[in-house]
Amino acid sequence: MSARSNILNKLRTGLAGSIPRPDDFDERLVTEPWQYAPEDRITRLRNLMEAVHTEIHQVHSDNWPDKVAAILAERNLSNLLHAPATAHGQKLAEYWPKSGSSAQLLAYDRPVEEWKEELFWQVDASLTGTVGAIAATGSLVLWPDRHEPRLMSLLPPLHIALLKASEIEDNLYAMMQRQNWSAGLPTNLLLVSGPSKTADIEQVLAYGAHGPKELVVLILEDA
Amino acid sequence: MSQRIPVTELTGGFRDRAEVALADGQLRTNFRTAMDSLMKKRADAFPDEDEREGLRELGNRIKARALSRLPDLLEQLETKLTENGVKVHWAETTEQANEIVHGIIRARQGSQVVKGKSMVSEEMEMNDYLAERGVECLESDMGEYIVQLDGEKPSHIIMPAIHKNRRQVSKLFHDKLGVEETDDVNELIQVGRRTLRRKFMEADVGVSGVNFAIAETGTLLLVENEGNGRMSTTAPPVHVAVTGIEKVVENLRDVVPLLSLLTRSALGQPITTYVNMISGPRKADELDGPEEVHLVLLDNGRSGAFADAQMRQTLNCIRCGACMNHCPVYTRVGGHTYGEVYPGPIGKIVTPHMVGLHQVPDHPSASSLCGACGDVCPVKIPIPELLQRLRQENVKSPAEGPKVKDGGAKYSRKERLIWRFWQTLNSSPVLYRLFLWGATRFRKLTPKHVGPWTENHTAPVPAKRSLHDLAREHLAREHLARNGGQ
Numbered sequence: 001m002s003a004r005s006n007i008l009n010k011l012r013t014g015l016a017g018s019i020p021r022p023d024d025f026d027e028r029l030v031t032e033p034w035q036y037a038p039e040d041r042i043t044r045l046r047n048l049m050e051a052v053h054t055e056i057h058q059v060h061s062d063n064w065p066d067k068v069a070a071i072l073a074e075r076n077l078s079n080l081l082h083a084p085a086t087a088h089g090q091k092l093a094e095y096w097p098k099s100g101s102s103a104q105l106l107a108y109d110r111p112v113e114e115w116k117e118e119l120f121w122q123v124d125a126s127l128t129g130t131v132g133a134i135a136a137t138g139s140l141v142l143w144p145d146r147h148e149p150r151l152m153s154l155l156p157p158l159h160i161a162l163l164k165a166s167e168i169e170d171n172l173y174a175m176m177q178r179q180n181w182s183a184g185l186p187t188n189l190l191l192v193s194g195p196s197k198t199a200d201i202e203q204v205l206a207y208g209a210h211g212p213k214e215l216v217v218l219i220l221e222d223a
Numbered sequence: 224m225s226q227r228i229p230v231t232e233l234t235g236g237f238r239d240r241a242e243v244a245l246a247d248g249q250l251r252t253n254f255r256t257a258m259d260s261l262m263k264k265r266a267d268a269f270p271d272e273d274e275r276e277g278l279r280e281l282g283n284r285i286k287a288r289a290l291s292r293l294p295d296l297l298e299q300l301e302t303k304l305t306e307n308g309v310k311v312h313w314a315e316t317t318e319q320a321n322e323i324v325h326g327i328i329r330a331r332q333g334s335q336v337v338k339g340k341s342m343v344s345e346e347m348e349m350n351d352y353l354a355e356r357g358v359e360c361l362e363s364d365m366g367e368y369i370v371q372l373d374g375e376k377p378s379h380i381i382m383p384a385i386h387k388n389r390r391q392v393s394k395l396f397h398d399k400l401g402v403e404e405t406d407d408v409n410e411l412i413q414v415g416r417r418t419l420r421r422k423f424m425e426a427d428v429g430v431s432g433v434n435f436a437i438a439e440t441g442t443l444l445l446v447e448n449e450g451n452g453r454m455s456t457t458a459p460p461v462h463v464a465v466t467g468i469e470k471v472v473e474n475l476r477d478v479v480p481l482l483s484l485l486t487r488s489a490l491g492q493p494i495t496t497y498v499n500m501i502s503g504p505r506k507a508d509e510l511d512g513p514e515e516v517h518l519v520l521l522d523n524g525r526s527g528a529f530a531d532a533q534m535r536q537t538l539n540c541i542r543c544g545a546c547m548n549h550c551p552v553y554t555r556v557g558g559h560t561y562g563e564v565y566p567g568p569i570g571k572i573v574t575p576h577m578v579g580l581h582q583v584p585d586h587p588s589a590s591s592l593c594g595a596c597g598d599v600c601p602v603k604i605p606i607p608e609l610l611q612r613l614r615q616e617n618v619k620s621p622a623e624g625p626k627v628k629d630g631g632a633k634y635s636r637k638e639r640l641i642w643r644f645w646q647t648l649n650s651s652p653v654l655y656r657l658f659l660w661g662a663t664r665f666r667k668l669t670p671k672h673v674g675p676w677t678e679n680h681t682a683p684v685p686a687k688r689s690l691h692d693l694a695r696e697h698l699a700r701e702h703l704a705r706n707g708g709q
Contacts, residue, residue, distance in 0.1 A: 010530065
């Protein structure tokens with residue numbers, strides 16, 4: 001007998017004579033306490049994310065690359081990883097020569113194995129999109145794909161994320177429903193609620209444990 | 224790194240270790256401070272009692288529903304994960320689980336493993352198993368890393384290094400990594416970051432646990448704050464997730480309340496920094512992520528707990544640690560005193576099913592039954608009730624057919640006879656009065672040493688007169704006074 005059938009048999013014996021419990025999931029319990037007026041969603045998101053050291057700027061769809069250039073300049077960073085095949089990546093690339101920024105634009109255009117050393121140690125910052133955010137918990141939703149791979153939002157010490165104001169949902173349940181997650185998830189769906197942190201020594205909060213030391217969110221107010 | 228030296232030389236059982244721990248002022252301060260802060264954080268995270276209780280009830284129902292369909296859900300999970308390209312393995316014992324993990328590593332000719340935090344891998348003692356076979360298995364959660372560096376085991380399931388303060392960590396880093404000593408926690412964390420980042424890059428295999436396995440979509444959900452979980456599951460070419468069979472839930476929506484209960488109960492956070500939902504290996508057109516993803520489903524005694532409808536509730540546990548944070552016993556003796564992987568109240572009800580009561584005979588009684596653990600449990604496990612049940616199982620005679628692994632570990636014919644005598648004595652008025660008469664008249668003859676009681680107390684000596692006697696006399700006097708007045 002295999003381990004699989006032994007385990008399943010034992011469990012089935014344990015359940016003998018019992019009936020499965022009904023699905024009485026009450027969605028009000030996870031939605032009603034977490035509803036906000038549309039104008040309050042950004043405030044709620046900002047409050048929660050800023051409380052865990054996220055830097056947030058409200059910008060417009062025509063001028064956000066300016067802000068990116070300014071953020072890099074403030075920190076004196078020498079490069080930025082972007083996704084040239086996405087709409088926001090293209091916009092950034094078009095704007096970049098005009099920005100006067102000295103930071104070099106990099107692209108994640110080959111498998112990680114081909115540039116692991118560089119990706120792990122030499123990329124200063126990255127810019128990715130999001131597929132929305134959750135006001136209740138102050139979380140961004142990232143849907144990594146071929147253009148914005150998983151490590152792009154993890155390895156660089158600074159992660160800049162673009163968020164459309166219209167894509168902020170009240171709570172996780174609403175987000176799941178609106179985007180119909182149960183019909184198909186990506187390889188790695190992520191909720192990101194701040195820069196990497198730890199409280200493992202004396203419960204003292206320290207930022208920049210293994211992931212980004214800084215998270216900057218640009219909220220596109222008109223998008 | 225393979226040898227494991229406990230904090231204090233911990234031989235003997237719970238009682239001996241508790242005595243050592245209680246006398247360790249530093250340890251007690253470290254735990255008291257941490258637990259007070261964790262209790263406050265949890266309370267602050269649930270400001271609305273109605274919301275909290277509604278959510279706990281929902282959490283309980285979701286877990287009860289999942290357990291009522293557990294074998295079907297495990298099969299559904301396997302089917303979905305397989306469709307998604309994840310290889311599913313089953314292990315009845317920790318030995319089998321280790322063999323599976325080692326087999327996967329060997330197939331890749333791997334020699335370096337980097338591990339995200341996983342209590343199931345602690346159950347397996349995976350680090351030691353792999354080290355003995357020439358595979359370096361490095362912990363990457365900051366707390367686990369500190370504990371591993373010092374050759375210890377975690378003392379808390381969420382905060383593994385909670386028993387150490389910053390000076391102890393600084394000294395450890397200085398001794399083992401050759402860095403300057405510092406009191407700055409940020410600097411200590413940066414030492415860990417630099418050391419481990421290279422390991423993430425070089426590792427052949429990444430190992431992680433699982434917080435929730437979702438049958439509907441074939442998804443493994445992991446929560447964490449540091450990013451080490453994402454690193455371990457994304458950077459190496461192979462990801463192996465290990466988990467207990469009780470972690471499966473039916474639907475994706477079921478994780479909404481469970482996630483909220485977990486992070487708020489554990490750390491008082493509305494959510495962790497990262498919620499990582501993995502549904503498969505790297506797809507053909509993707510540029511990173513592991514080429515292979517494996518899930519090892521471990522039983523290790525869980526099906527034993529499952530067999531009994533009452534004890535099945537043990538498997539509701541979502542490993543938040545709130546029960547230990549609120550436990551007056553845990554706070555005073557610390558996690559290592561329990562001598563097992565899972566400390567505190569949850570450890571006391573889950574460990575007997577894994578290792579048997581012979582190994583942990585004192586676990587069920589190491590509790591004041593104050594009820595705090597049951598009150599805070601986010602999935603409403605009636606921990607005090609289960610502890611009482613385990614106490615009964617612990618003293619059952621072989622004829623009474625104990626239902627827990629090694630049940631009857633504390634059964635003693637002598638004790639049973641004493642209790643039977645006690646029962647007879649207290650249920651027969653004639654015998655009881657006779658006994659009282661004797662006990663009060665011959666009080667000088669009571670023994671000076673009566674087991675563990677007299678280690679810390681003076682021996683009990685019956686009063687000269689019994690309450691019965693005094694009451695009778697008192698009533699007689701009153702009667703007399705009343706009659707005399709007439």
